[in-house]
Amino acid sequence: MPKISDEKRALRRLQILEAAWRCFQSQGLHATTMDDIIKSSKLSAGAVYSYFPSKEELILAAVTTSLGGLRERLEPILAARPPPPPAAFVEQAAEAVVHFTARQTYDLRRLALLGWSEAQRNERLRETMRDFYSGFRDRLADAAGSWKQDGLLRPDASPPDVAKALLAAMLGFVAQSALIGDVDPKDLARGVGDLIRARSDDAP
Template sequence: MPKISDEKRAARRAQILEAAWACFQKEGLHATTMDDIIRASGLSAGAVYSYYPSKDELILAAVTTSLSGLTSLVIPLLQAMPAPAPATLLQQIAATIDQFTAREGYDLKRVALLGWAEAQRNERLRATMRGFYLAFRDLLEQALGRAADAGHLERSLSGKDAAKALLAMIVGFVVQDALLHDVEPEQLARGLAALAPLRRDD
């Protein structure tokens, strides 16, 4: 049999993941079966299992693929020079999340809620997500340090504390929008700007 090209393999993996995300949103992680995903993908059972031998492997791949895809889009925002004010950075990140997660037939924000819940019982998934969020928080801390250098934050503030607070807002945006569908990135920016204390020069 002829070998499948790398491009074809990547396309098939993406096809299976798209089917999995749609099924997960519709039925939940536990109620969704491999048969559901196979039917939704339009591929044979053998083809799907050759890429993902089990549903646990498929869940892990779905999470890591979405996180890595989003990270590749957010990193340039975190490394921008000159560094933006925290409210602007929050708006930029939330807008990027909005654009990345809105898919035809499903929303990855809703799937993210399922992934966070699954991580509480799946040690391998929890470790994967923990590594991602710790690395992301470190990048936020570095970005906020540059924001302080640019005069957007008081230097006396803890960069680590600020990064934790900003990450909480980003995660909170995902939760609120998935549940309430009424949160816009610019609203987050205005809210953060209103909550932030005035910078003191004394």
């Protein structure tokens, strides 16, 4: 049989991942079987198993692929020098999350909650997420350092602590979007802006 091109292999791999994301959202990680994913992908069992020999490998690939795609969306915001002011930065980052995660037949924000839960028992998955979120937090600390230098934060602000708070806000945005649904990037930006102004007003 002739070999398929790298482009076709990438498209077929994505076809399987799309099927997995749909099944995971509708049935959950543990209730979904490889047969469910095979049926949803409309590919043969042999084709699916040639890319992903087990459901665990498929879950890991689904998380790695989604985090990699999100990193690409966030990179222009994180790389901007100087970075946007805090509230604008948060709004742009949250908008990037929304645009990347909202798909026609599933939402990666809802799937993120499943991934976070699975990471508590799957060490490989936990390491993958830890590397991504730790790296993101480091970039947030860099942005906070720039804000401090530019006088946008209190003089005694700790950039690492600001980064931890912003990461908590971003992860909370994902959770609220998935569970409650009545939050959007502008809401998050206004809240962050209000908190920063409140702390500035309290400064001695």
